[in-house]
Amino acid sequence: MTALIEVDGVGKSYGSVIALRDVSMVVNAGEVTCVLGDNGAGKSTLIKILSGVHQHDAGHFFVNGKLVKFGSPREALDAGIATVHQDLAVVPLMSVWRNFFLGSEPTVGFGPLQRLDRRKGRETARSALADMGIDLRDVEQPVGTLSGGERQCVAIARAIYFGAKVIILDEPTAALGVKQSGVVLRYVAQARDRGLGVVLITHNPRHAYPVGNRFLLLKRGASLGSFEKSEITIEELTQQMAGGAELEALEHELREVTN
Amino acid sequence: MTTVEKPPVAVDERVAPKSLVNRLVARPEIGALIGALVVFLFFSIVADKFLTMGGVATWLDDSATLGIMAVAVAMLMIGGEFDLSAGVMTASTALLTAMLATRVGLNVWLALLLSLVFALGVGALNGWLVIRTGLPSFIVTLGTFLALQGLNLGVTRLVTNSVQVSGMRRTDGYESSGFVFASTFDVGGTSFRISIIWWVGFAALAAWVLVRTKFGNWIFAVGGSAPSARAVGVPVARTKILLFMTTAAAAWLVGSINILRYTTAQANEGIGLEFQYIIAAVIGGCLLTGGFGSAIGAAIGALIFGMARQGIVFANWNSDWFMLFLGIMLLAAVLVNNTFRRRAERVRR
Numbered sequence: 001m002t003a004l005i006e007v008d009g010v011g012k013s014y015g016s017v018i019a020l021r022d023v024s025m026v027v028n029a030g031e032v033t034c035v036l037g038d039n040g041a042g043k044s045t046l047i048k049i050l051s052g053v054h055q056h057d058a059g060h061f062f063v064n065g066k067l068v069k070f071g072s073p074r075e076a077l078d079a080g081i082a083t084v085h086q087d088l089a090v091v092p093l094m095s096v097w098r099n100f101f102l103g104s105e106p107t108v109g110f111g112p113l114q115r116l117d118r119r120k121g122r123e124t125a126r127s128a129l130a131d132m133g134i135d136l137r138d139v140e141q142p143v144g145t146l147s148g149g150e151r152q153c154v155a156i157a158r159a160i161y162f163g164a165k166v167i168i169l170d171e172p173t174a175a176l177g178v179k180q181s182g183v184v185l186r187y188v189a190q191a192r193d194r195g196l197g198v199v200l201i202t203h204n205p206r207h208a209y210p211v212g213n214r215f216l217l218l219k220r221g222a223s224l225g226s227f228e229k230s231e232i233t234i235e236e237l238t239q240q241m242a243g244g245a246e247l248e249a250l251e252h253e254l255r256e257v258t259n
Numbered sequence: 260m261t262t263v264e265k266p267p268v269a270v271d272e273r274v275a276p277k278s279l280v281n282r283l284v285a286r287p288e289i290g291a292l293i294g295a296l297v298v299f300l301f302f303s304i305v306a307d308k309f310l311t312m313g314g315v316a317t318w319l320d321d322s323a324t325l326g327i328m329a330v331a332v333a334m335l336m337i338g339g340e341f342d343l344s345a346g347v348m349t350a351s352t353a354l355l356t357a358m359l360a361t362r363v364g365l366n367v368w369l370a371l372l373l374s375l376v377f378a379l380g381v382g383a384l385n386g387w388l389v390i391r392t393g394l395p396s397f398i399v400t401l402g403t404f405l406a407l408q409g410l411n412l413g414v415t416r417l418v419t420n421s422v423q424v425s426g427m428r429r430t431d432g433y434e435s436s437g438f439v440f441a442s443t444f445d446v447g448g449t450s451f452r453i454s455i456i457w458w459v460g461f462a463a464l465a466a467w468v469l470v471r472t473k474f475g476n477w478i479f480a481v482g483g484s485a486p487s488a489r490a491v492g493v494p495v496a497r498t499k500i501l502l503f504m505t506t507a508a509a510a511w512l513v514g515s516i517n518i519l520r521y522t523t524a525q526a527n528e529g530i531g532l533e534f535q536y537i538i539a540a541v542i543g544g545c546l547l548t549g550g551f552g553s554a555i556g557a558a559i560g561a562l563i564f565g566m567a568r569q570g571i572v573f574a575n576w577n578s579d580w581f582m583l584f585l586g587i588m589l590l591a592a593v594l595v596n597n598t599f600r601r602r603a604e605r606v607r608r
Contacts, residue, residue, distance in 0.1 A: 074492065085490065091483035093550045094476075102480050103491035105473045115471045158491075 002065040003028050004166050004197040005050065005081070010059030012045050019045040022059070023223045025216045027166055027197040032188060034200045034208035036241050037218035043201050046218070047168050050199065051083040052076030080165035084155040084172065092144030096136060097125035099143050100158050128161040129154065132190055149180035153187045166197040173207050185211050205241055209234040217241060287544030288556030290595040294542065294588065295563050302570030309566075309573045312449035322565025323454035324349075324513045326558045328532070329539035330458075330465045331509035333557035336540050337469070338502045339482035339549030340389060340396040344381070344403040345510050346532030351407050352378050352514030353524040354415055357424035360431075367432035367519075375511050381407070382507025386500030408530060415526035425523035433519070440512075441520035454516050458558065461509070465554035478502065483550030538585065539564055542592040563588065 005027040012020040020042045027033045037043045048054040049061065052070030061068055063079050070076045073083070090099045098121070106117040106124070125139050134153050136146075143151055152172050159167050169188065173181035189211050192198050202208050208215060215232065217224035217240055224240060232240075302309040309318075328345060335342055352374045359370035385403055389396045415422055427433055440457075443450035469475040477498045480488035489495045518524050541547065542563060543556030567584050571577075 073490070077492070083490075091480050091487050091550065093483045094479050098476055098479070102476060102488065103493045105476055107473060114473070115467075116473060116476065118471070 003062070004064065005199075006062040006065075007046075007050070008060040008062070010046075010049060010056040010061060012049060012054060012056050012058070019221055020049075020056075021222045023216070023218065024059075025226060026214070027199055028213075029165070029197050030192055030195045031213040032192050032198040032200055032211050034202065034212035034215045035218065036202060036205060036208055036215060036237070038203055038241065040220070041218040042221040043203075043218055044170070045221070047083065047170055047199070047201055050076070051081060051168055077164075080163060081168065082159035082162070082164035082166070083168040083170065084152065084159060085170050090143045090151050090155060093142055095140045096129075096143055096146070096154060097122045097139040099154060100125040100128070100139075100161070104162060124161075129157050132157045132160065132187055134187070147180055147183075148176050149183040152176075152184050156187055156191060160191060160194070160196065164196065166199065167191060168199040168201070170201050171203075172200070173202060173204065181207055203241070205234060205237045209237060287551060287553040287596070288559060289544075290592060291543045291556045291559040291563065294592065294595075295559050295566070298563050298566050298570070302566060302574065306570055306573035306575075309570055312447060314569070314573060316449050316451045318565045318569040319455050319562075320452040320565075321569050322562045323452060323458040324516055325532075325535060325539060325564055326458040326561030327454075327461050327509050327513050328506075328536045329543065329557040329561040330462045330554045331506045332533075332536040333540035333543060333545050333552050333554055334465055334469065334478060335502045335506050336537070336545045336547070337482045337549060337552040338478045338499055339485065340499060340502065341400060341537065342385060342503060342506045343397065343400040343533045344385065344407055345400075345506050345536055346529040346534075347404055347407045347411065348378060348381065348507055348510035348529070349514040349517065349532065350411055350524065350526070350529035351381075352511040353518035353528070354411055354424055354526060356515060356518050357427055357524045358414075358418055360433075361424060361426040361429075362418055365431075367427075367430050367436045369432075370430075371436060371515055374514070375508065378507040378511035378514075379504050382504035383500055385507070386496075386503035389503070390496045390499060404533065411526045422526040423523055424526075427518060427522035436515075437519045440516045452520075454520075457512065457516065458561075461512075462554055462558035469554055474498070474501075479550055535564065538589050541596070542588060544596055546596070560592075 003026045005025075007023065007025045009022045009024055010020065011018070011022055023042070023046060025033060025035070025046075035043050035046060045054070049056045052073045052075050055069055055071070063081070068079065070079070076083070091102065094102070101121050101124075106120045107114050108117045109115050122139050126136065129136055129139075132153065134150070134157060136150075143154060146154070152169075156167060156169070172184050172188070176184065185207060188198055188200060192211070200208060200212065209229075212229060214226060214228050215237060216226045217237075227237075306314075308314045328349070332342065332345060355374040355377055356367070356370045359365045359373055360367050363370075365373070381403065385396070385400055388394075388399045392399065412422065415424060418424070440453065442453045444453060444456075445451075467475075469478060477488065477493045480493050481495050481498045485495050517528075539560035540552065540557040541560070543553060543558070543560035545552030545557065564585075567588070568578075568581055571581050571584070
């Protein structure tokens with residue numbers, strides 16, 4: 001089986017700043033690939049390359065085994081790679097179903113009489129959301145009245161409905177509470193079980209470990225290693241992310257302070 | 260996608276059937292509607308002439324040209340932008356039409372067409388500058404406002420050696436174009452201005468576009484959150500530029516109505532009107548921050564304006580009081596909008 005996405009030794013520099021160096025990763029259908037790293041580790045540069053916002057200037061990027069270099073987010077979208085941004089996901093004052101179809105509205109009629117198919121819009125949005133296990137009371141309510149987790153879910157369901165094969169989730173749990181994070185992670189698992197490839201960007205190993213199949217650790221623009229779930233425990237993951245030995249030194253120092 | 264068993268489209272037990280009051284309260288134009296009713300009842304009681312056929316025709320006429328602009332400005336505001344040049348644009352188009360018809364000797368219809376092209380061009384320029392520079396439209400259109408104001412006076416003085424253009428009555432096509440833009444129709448022996456029809460028709464069309472079409476969806480989206488809209492493939496620049504062009508075209512319509520009705524255009528007309536349009540749109544439920552509002556609401560906002568302005572005259576009060584009324588009305592509208600919107604969101608939770 002060819003991987004949905006395969007990235008081989010990609011790099012990117014902005015002027016003299018090397019933001020990403022020799023990073024490789026794989027995303028398979030029905031699997032979650034987690035990208036972990038602290039702030040400034042190069043996570044956003046990597047997803048910007050995957051989602052077509054920026055172009056890599058070293059290495060190779062394959063989608064379904066074919067070499068690609070996206071010129072725009074639209075091209076990535078057309079290749080089936082949808083990105084759900086943390087805060088760019090929805091328009092708060094618009095209703096759930098209008099958000100769901102924004103940019104790809106269903107219409108009836110022709111020419112100047114072309115108009116929104118509101119019944120179809122409402123019903124499709126409701127059933128697509130129900131498919132994902134998101135049971136909304138009323139698809140006419142403004143998205144602003146939903147909780148943060150539910151908003152992310154609407155954006156995920158929209159990406160799936162419009163034919164995404166790979167969903168990139170940029171820090172979906174960063175601004176959420178414990179319970180809301182759980183809600184989002186449940187939908188991430190749901191998307192995975194429906195055969196999509198998921199790229200989950202986070203700096204929280206506790207969110208990544210339960211749903212992830214493989215883990216890519218980034219630090220200062222370079223890869224610290226890529227692990228299968230069987231190769232690593234959550235403790236090791238946390239340790240690695242925080243910089244291993246550095247954390248131990250810090251703990252030691254803290255102990256001295258408190259003593 | 261596999262067909263899933265759909266829950267019977269249905270009534271979710273968590274949604275209590277919304278009461279009529281709650282459903283109404285969720286609409287942006289409800290505050291304006293209540294305000295209009297209050298103003299209507301108030302002047303019906305204090306001014307005898309207010310409710311006569313002639314009185315109604317007078318305040319509807321006053322509301323009509325303001326209303327056409329308020330509706331266009333409301334759409335632009337929902338799209339997240341302002342146009343301060345809208346008021347002066349009504350004068351610019353009227354002057355241009357008049358000059359082309361009286362000085363160049365063109366047929367009025369051709370003059371109208373050319374001034375429409377001019378208006379659309381200025382609208383597109385406004386939109387393009389706002390998109391291209393990323394500056395607030397408030398400042399960009401303040402620039403076009405001042406520039407147009409200067410052009411109106413300067414060019415008029417150059418061409419006519421005065422500050423007005425007159426003589427429309429003797430031009431070719433005055434009769435037929437006057438019939439379309441400035442005639443009257445009879446209802447029960449009282450003549451009503453045709454501008455009222457334009458106002459109602461334009462408001463209905465704008466409401467339809469906003470709520471029922473793809474483009475309307477995009478207007479709410481670019482005003483509500485332009486980056487989100489762009490991320491899902493909405494053409495943000497095109498939507499905003501078209502909205503600026505719509506406002507300019509509405510200004511052309513009002514300019515045409517004015518020049519064919521009064522047959523004379525003053526070079527200093529239209530200044531200050533831009534704020535009246537914004538006020539009417541806000542009274543009609545538009546948020547200053549964009550992404551929320553209603554075309555019908557803006558039309559009702561203009562109606563409140565017209566009723567109050569003429570009602571004060573009918574009641575034999577000094578028209579100075581109108582500004583006081585306007586200020587209070589605007590503050591009340593903003594407060595009511597705020598409360599209603601919060602309530603609307605709570606009701607739907």
